[in-house]
Amino acid sequence: MKKKIRLVNKLLIEKYGIPLRSKVPPDPVDLLIATILSQNTNDKNSYKAFQNLKNNYKDWNEIEKLTRSQIEKKIKIAGLGKQKSNSIKQFLSSLKKEKHKISLEYLRKEDDRKILEELTSYIGIGVKTASCVLLFSLRRNVCPVDTHVHRTTNRIGIVKTNTPDKSFDIINKNLPEGVAHSFHTNLIKLGREICRPANPNCSICPLLNICEYEKKNLNGGIKYKENDFLLLDSIK
Numbered sequence: 626m627k628k629k630i631r632l633v634n635k636l637l638i639e640k641y642g643i644p645l646r647s648k649v650p651p652d653p654v655d656l657l658i659a660t661i662l663s664q665n666t667n668d669k670n671s672y673k674a675f676q677n678l679k680n681n682y683k684d685w686n687e688i689e690k691l692t693r694s695q696i697e698k699k700i701k702i703a704g705l706g707k708q709k710s711n712s713i714k715q716f717l718s719s720l721k722k723e724k725h726k727i728s729l730e731y732l733r734k735e736d737d738r739k740i741l742e743e744l745t746s747y748i749g750i751g752v753k754t755a756s757c758v759l760l761f762s763l764r765r766n767v768c769p770v771d772t773h774v775h776r777t778t779n780r781i782g783i784v785k786t787n788t789p790d791k792s793f794d795i796i797n798k799n800l801p802e803g804v805a806h807s808f809h810t811n812l813i814k815l816g817r818e819i820c821r822p823a824n825p826n827c828s829i830c831p832l833l834n835i836c837e838y839e840k841k842n843l844n845g846g847i848k849y850k851e852n853d854f855l856l857l858d859s860i861k
């Protein structure tokens with residue numbers, strides 16, 4: 626599997642290039658809350674919601690003192706306001722109560738597994754959100770699996786699973802060193818532009834020659850129906 630991941634990564638870099646990374650990694654608390662806000666909405670709206678929250682207060686300590694419904698009003702534009710405000714409020718309050726300050730700096734000395742365990746113990750924080758903190762803020766070689774990464778890696782034949790969290794486990798047990806950021810970022814691009822949920826545009830895909838989905842279709846094998854992947858799109 627490592628070999629296939631390396632090959633997919635190489636072909637995607639040939640197509641899309643090496644994705645840019647910010648010079649300074651985002652603060653882990655900022656990144657975690659931005660990831661909660663990004664669920665089931667577009668980048669523009671989740672960014673606006675984040676700014677509405679962060680720019681109106683001095684720091685996360687001030688935001689922690691807001692009620693859940695005050696947070697909901699600030700992040701309305703990102704949708705799922707009740708659910709997202711609840712996760713944010715619970716996370717900030719638990720962190721303050723347990724660690725006496727709103728910071729995730731204490732995680733830096735821990736290994737990947739411990740950090741995942743710790744972050745997913747907070748209500749409303751799933752494996753995807755926790756793994757985004759690992760990849761983007763802590764610069765670990767961990768590949769978060771969202772709906773696009775889950776769909777594309779199943780189609781390509783890297784995994785054969787029915788949930789993103791199962792895909793996450795298998796991919797990350799077999800992830801070659803140093804590929805997580807480009808592999809994750811370019812698969813999302815592929816999933817948005819070419820390997821879309823319905824009607825993937827295989828004829829222009831850089832993975833056409835190595836993709837299991839394409840082989841199955843050419844051989845008259847399993848064909849996914851549109852709803853298979855619309856359903857998966859609702860799992861974040």
Ligand code: SF4
Pocket residue numbers: 777780781819820821825826827828830831832833836837838839
């Ligand atoms: S060949 Fe088709 S199914 Fe396979 S990754 Fe490319 S677009 Fe997706």
